[in-house]
Amino acid sequence: MSEIIVSTPVTEDIAVLFDKHGLARKTVVLFDENTRKLIGNQILDSLDRQGFIWKELVIPARETSKSFRTAMKLYTEMIEAHVDRGWNLLAVGGGVVGDLGGFVAASFYRGIPVIQLPTTLLAMTDSAIGGKVAINHPLGKNLIGFFHMPQLVLIDPAWLNTLPEREIYAGMAEVVKYGFIADRQFLSYLDEHFDEIVAVKDPYVTYAIRTSAMIKADVVEKDFKEESGLRATLNFGHTFGHGLEKLADYRHIRHGEAVALGMVCALILSEMLGTITEEELQQGLNVLSRFKFRKGLVEKHFKVHPAQKILESMHSDKKKVDSALRFVLLDGLGKAFLHRETLDDELITGAIEKAKTFC
Structure with a gap:
């Protein structure tokens, strides 16, 4: 099972946690537009201080982002940034970011590690936990996806104050x-x-x-x-x-x-x-x-x-x-x-x- 950390500030020793779980300090950081604006600088500054190489990706903050079209756009940006199977993906946001980020991680290079960093109460207590990741189809929600367990789930209740x-x-x-x-x-x-x-x-x-x-x-x-x-x-x-x-x-x-x-x-x-x-x-x-x-x-x-x-x-x-x-x-x-x-x-x-x- 994934290790679940609940603490404030949860990213303070993120490098130690990555090292403990054998995760490289090379990570794709996926935000939605709202989360990027609210806590993006805080997250990326923390990664910089702890010696990470990172590639930032941002998606629209809406349910329709859980689509093949958005996933394909993210694949392209990752390939162009020379992301390979030695990287991992840090999904920072609510259920849409967690589901889409997990889907992309599960399918890119046939699977790279995903770390869930949920920022909504729903994601902290449900969607970020358990490894079910998916995108939507016009005929139904979450119909296309994978079982792809996160290596870590990092939860900071203080972020709920931004909601x-x-x-x-x-x-x-x-x-x-x-x-x-x-x-x-x-x-x-x-x-x-x-x-x-x-x-x-x-x-x-x-x-x-x-x-x-x-x-x-x-x-x-x-x-x-x-x-x-x-x-x-x-x-x-x-x-x-x-x-x-x-x-x-x-x-x-x-x-x-x-x-x-x-x-x-x-x-x-x-x-x-x-x-x-x-x-x-x-x-x-x-x-x-x-x-x-x-x-x-x-x-x-x-x-x-x-x-x-x-x-x-x-x-x-x-x-x-x-x-x-x-x-x-x-x-x-x-x-x-x-x-x-x-x-x-x-x-x-x-x-x-x-x-x-x-x-």
Whole structure:
């Protein structure tokens, strides 16, 4: 498994960490435009002080950057800079940079090491951990990719102070997810300290990040390539969420926002199937009610769509098998399972309609 470091400042001894893991001090540093502006000089100055040779690459800060077109542009810049298999790639940013950077690293020269340096709460607790890297296709998100484990994951909670509130709440969706699927006590902790965490206050935010990262790392280690069904439980709320993202052209709703809405649907579906009690449903919905959404977002990108249309969009999700949707549901709060049987469309659309009345 990757070594996960959570500290501030996390880049202070990055050369020592690279040496420990047998990584060359020759690295491609990938930013998006926002991250480059906010912390780029700090990162590159630190690399200079510690004797690195680096090549800087910058991509637009949007989901559409996860494309073959952008990847090809990065390959060209790397080849022209004489980057070879002796280099590695440091992905500095949120989920888009981490996914695209990992995809490029996995495919360049048939694979060079990648180091993830996430700067958003969502990336720190989810997308930077576990080695699933991908780009999007017009017919679906994350359909083309690799399993390419990072050599290191370097997390600095202090960087969250540079994020707008909307990004913090989007990241909290993944944090809360871990409580639902693996740790009921952690879910209670999040409910109790939700306000402190979204305000980026310590020790609450660091504890939430570290706990989330360790839960994901443990699941990934036990089921790296999603063969037993355990790793699939990390997708709680995601089948519904990816359907909403596709309807919004992957632009108008954040991944975490879609997952938060998807978890409402999945909780309700779990209760409809009798795998959680009505009391547990209310406890879960109480936690999810703490989320703040941009004005009009729920109406424009969830409630406006007929449940059948959302279901049709969900069918493009990569988590279906033999054209059947797979749902991660709860067997009580703190324990998730992959529901392998095909569910009736009426049951799924019914859960969506009930979720609309809550949101």
